[in-house]
Amino acid sequence: MRAIWCGFALGVIVLQRQAALPGRGAWVGLVLATVLAAAWAVWALGAAAPADDSHEAARRVSGLFYGRRWRMASGWAAVWLAAGCAGFGYAAWRAETRLAEALPSAWQTRDLHVTGYLSSLPSYGANGASFLFRVESWEANKEARQAATRLPQLIQLSWVAREAPLPPLMPGARWRFAVRLKRPHGNGNFGLRDTEAALLARGVRATGYVSDPEHAVRLSVDASGIGVRIERARATLRTRIDAVLGDAPHRGVVIALATGAQDAVSDADWRLMRNTGTSHLVAISGLHLAFVAGLAGWVAGALWRRARWRGVEAPLLVPAQKVAVAGALLAAGVYAALAGFNVPVQRALWMLAVVALALFAGREVARSHVLAWALGLVLLREPWAVTAAGFWLSFCAVGAILFAASGVPRLHRDAPQDFSADDIDPMRDRVEPTAEPATRVGWLRRLVPMAFPRGGWRGAIRRIASRLGDSARVQWAVTLALAPLTACWFAQIPLIGPFANAFAIPWVSMFVTPLVIGSAALPAPIDAFTLRAAHTCFDWLAISLSTLGSLPWAVLRVPQPGAWPLACAAVGVAWWLAPRGWPLRWLAPFTWLPLLVPAPTGPPPGSFRLTALDIGQGTSVLVETARHRLLFDAGPGPESTQAGERIVVPYLQAHGIGRLDTLMISHDDSDHSGGAQAVLDAVDVGAFVAGVLPTHPLWASARANGAQTVQCAAGQRWQWDGVDFEVLWPDPGPLTGKPNAHCCVLRMTTAARAARETQAGAVSALIAADIEAGVERTLIARDPARLRAQVLVVPHHGSRTSSTEPFLDSVWPLVAIFQVGYLNRFHHPHAGVYARYAPRPIVLARSDADGAARVEARPGALAVERFRDTQRRYWMEPPTQD
Incomplete structure (x- = not known):
């Protein structure tokens, strides 16, 4: 079953990377491939079954032994192929069914x-x-x-x-x-x-x-309906928490642990937990579900052992172990429903269900089979789970634990003489009948076994050391396995994570989570005491995490890795966690070099890369040279869509940009300047250049962050890595008029010297911000040749007050980028303005239809990439056609 479910998962993953769903011909080929692969697997594995060992030597001589091995390998390959085709087809069928619902x-x-x-x-x-x-x-x-x-x-x-x-x-x-x-x-x-x-x-x-x-x-x-009742129970529980905690700083964490809803978690708490690698603590995960299931199972088993039915002890009717497992499964199901049934909770619930069914059937099941069944059941219910970080983090964490534990010997023939049989019995925590009288020491020994160790104090110390070593080994395995995934999804590796989790996980598991869960079962006003106690416990934890998170080496920020660095790091993880004695394990750290020391991603000297981000209605453009970065505008802020915090900052971090040489804010419209504060808080800024009034709070904030502050003005020029930059507007002096009349206009040009040496023409780009027709006429009257640019970020999002015909004739762009919101209320770009661009030989890119646009400009060469062209998936609307 491991091969079947893993192949099924691979097929689902492949489908989610497709630009389009399979057509009729592809469906026919898919069905044929599944049937043929399944038939070959049945024949090959059946024919490769071991025969009488007495003829082994003859088979080796005749070559049949090697033929059997080949059939075995081809049979298992066919199993993977058939399962992969089945997973691909199942995910495609589910996608077609869901996409059939559409708003006209x-x-x-x-x-x-x-x-x-x-x-x-x-x-x-x-x-x-x-x-x-x-x-x-x-x-x-x-x-x-x-x-x-x-x-x-x-x-x-x-x-x-x-x-x-x-x-x-x-x-x-x-x-x-x-x-x-x-x-x-x-x-x-x-x-x-x-x-x-x-x-x-x-x-x-x-x-x-x-x-x-x-x-x-x-x-x-x-x-x-059952779903409505569950959601009402979650809402009632949240209302109780809000009434008790009010505006407490960590109220959102308590709500998240109780109901799985994370919308109330404050930005400060999220930032603290991300930087310390403890974000998983506020998501109801397998750890919390295991705690609830274990507690419920222990209670159910303890009560059943003491129950009697018509004079017959209940365990004689049904074993207490099965009752405990049934109670654990029932409690886990209820808790998973209250938690919103997210992917980590599903994984833990399905694993528990598989183990329970195996126990009821009297069969043993390997841990890897349990994980494989959980993988398949999660994807059967939700094939799109593979597009979320929680799926990969959850399954890879459990897989790493199982893989690391598979090479750790648990029983040794040369066990110390002072160990008792209970010390090496894997069921040592099980309560066994004993003839020992219930003396004071006897019940205390059973209650606290470490207080009176049977093997002596040396044995107790060794057991404690062994358990601490196991915990450290598990923490090391999880941290190591999740580091590449954390870099892929969040562009950072919390180096402090193992140390923070070493005390955060036990603290939350033993104090915070039990108090939160207990409050849900307790009546008012008793629940208020447990909720306040849970909040206080987490507050103490937050203080400790803040101390660790303030260390300068707490977080390693890395660019989002590509497929090759990620694959190398995955091989390194498996190599590192392999059982002892695995050859050349000392080479494993070198496989992480592409991840930790990525190759430079900037354009070559004399060239620049311009990326117009898709932030909705607003402007934010990143300009990169070989060793310098400039961000022109930062999109909307908290007053609108919070694009600066949601998109601009994550984009910079995902691409390894921890410092901006210049942050240029063109003017004081919120769709251009609103996200600037989020950028200043998240990355280092060398110079802050802006066309905003001197009283604007961004000036003080930039100075507080150590940035040099300059008001942008026409005539400012500088050169980075052979690329020339020039500000064309506004005029020097006090800013007058409405913001659009004095917004910054920036032009950049590839190296003129390199262009002459290669006999190729220089390439320019013009970012026109929100200038309107009056400013366009002024710039044309001064020097129309200076406006010439092959790349134009369209002025004022294509408003009807800009992009006049004389302006387009002066610029004469080859690429025009409209940064507009999807179905925005301003109806940008205006139909008449867009019609001025369409007849010209211009490559048009619209962020509402094409997503972000990336332009690579070098002397004599220009390349344009639109997000929905190269990163298209089957659920996206068709891209625009030029």
Whole structure:
């Protein structure tokens, strides 16, 4: 079964990397490949079965032995192929079924009336709440039937609290809403997580907001069902926690441990746990589920051993061990439901279920088979789990533990003489009947075995040392195995993680989690004491983690690795964790060099790379030379979509940019300057150049971070690595007029000397910010030749007040990049402005349709890459055509 489930998982993974789902011909080939591979596997493995050993020598001479080995290898390869094709086909079928639900394009620009109920625990933010809404009926059902469209059943809505406060939003409550919807759409940026995949995994096929909150109607009859009851229980528990803890700093952590909802965890707590490698502590994971299952199993077994039925002891009817396992499985299922059934919880629950079924059937099952079954069951339920970090971190952590433990001997023939049989018995913690009288020492020995060690104090010390060594070995294995994945998903390796987890895991497992779980079972007002105690315990832990996280070497930030460095590091992990005696283990650290010491990623000297990020409605452009980095604008901030914190900073970290030589903020519009503070807080900035008023708080913040501050003005010039930079606007002196009238305009040009030596023309790029027609005319009147650029970041997002024909004639771009939001309320780019670009021989890139655009410019050469062209997946909308 290991080979089957692993092959199945490989097929699912391959499908999630495809740009399109298989067509009819591909389906036929897939079915044929599955059938043929399965038939070959049955024949080869059956023919390769071992025969009578008395003829082994004759078979070796005749070559049949080697033929059997070849058939065995080909048979197992066929098993992998058949299972992989089955996994690929199953994931494709599930994807086709889910993608069949679609919101008609014409419905994205108008108000719709829907009736349904809240199907999830609401997530609350500063401006309102968001929730999943199960649609029961659409106002335009007749129109949809005429168009043969299957409408989405699950949509994600946000309710913005404007003038009136939010009404109570309880799961199962039925409402009639006027909503404004759009198809699932996420920002597409190189190296960052695709939010469209996350929406697809949740079954969300449309997103939007309640457009008319004042006329929302709460219906009298609520929805019912097991899922609704679970979500109501989670909401009730969250309400109790909010009432007790109020505005306590770590309230979100307690809510996350109780319900699995992580929206209330503060940014400070997230930052602290990410930097110390303890983020897994606030996610209800297999560790917490194992604690609940173990406690419930122990209670169930203890009660069953003391139960009697009509004078007959209960263990004689059903063994107490089976009752304990059944109780553990039941409690784990309830807790997993309350936790939202995330992937790590699913993995732990399925592993427990497989072990329980094996026990009930009286069969033994290997640990690797248990993990393989859990892998297959998770992917059967949710094939898109492989697109999330939690899937890889959870399964790789458990796999590393099993692999590392497989080479550790547990029984030794030369065991010390002072060890008793219980010391080497793997079931030593089991309670056995004894004839020892229940003396004071006897019950205390059974209660605290370490207080009265049977093998003497030396034996106790050795057992303690052995257990500490096992714990250290497990922690080392998990840390080592997850380091490449952490670098891949989060562009960092928390070096302090092993030390932080050494005391954080026991502390949370023994104190915080039991108190949180206990509060859910206790009535008011007793639950308030346990909740406050849990918060206090985590507060003490946070103080300790802050001390560790403040160390200068606590976090190693690395660029997001590619496939080759990641594969080398994975080989190194397996090599390092191999059993003792494995040859050349000292070479394993060298396999990590591509991950820890990556090759330079900047363009060659004399060239530059321009990346226009997809941040929605706003501007943020990263310019890279061989050894320098400039960020032009930082997108919206907390007042809007928080793109600076959500996209710009993660993009810089994913590409190994821990320092910006210059941060240039063109003007004071929030879609350009809002994310600047997040950038200043996250990375080092050498110079802060801006076209904002002297009273703007960004100046003081930049100086506090040690940056040199300069007001941008026409005539400023500098050169980095052979690339010339020049500010064309605004004029020197006090800034006057509205922000668009004095925003910075930047032009960069590849090395003129290199262009002359190679007899190739220089390549220029112009970032025009939000200039309008008046500024365009002024720049043309001064020097139209200076505006000439092959790459143009379109002024003012394609507004009708900019991109005049004379301006385009002066620039004459070969590439034009529109940074606009998907279905933005400003209707950028304006249809008339876009029509000015379309007839010209220009490669057009729109962030709303194409995602981020990356331009590689060198003397005489220009290359353009659009995210949704090269990183396309089957769930994305088709890219634009030029």
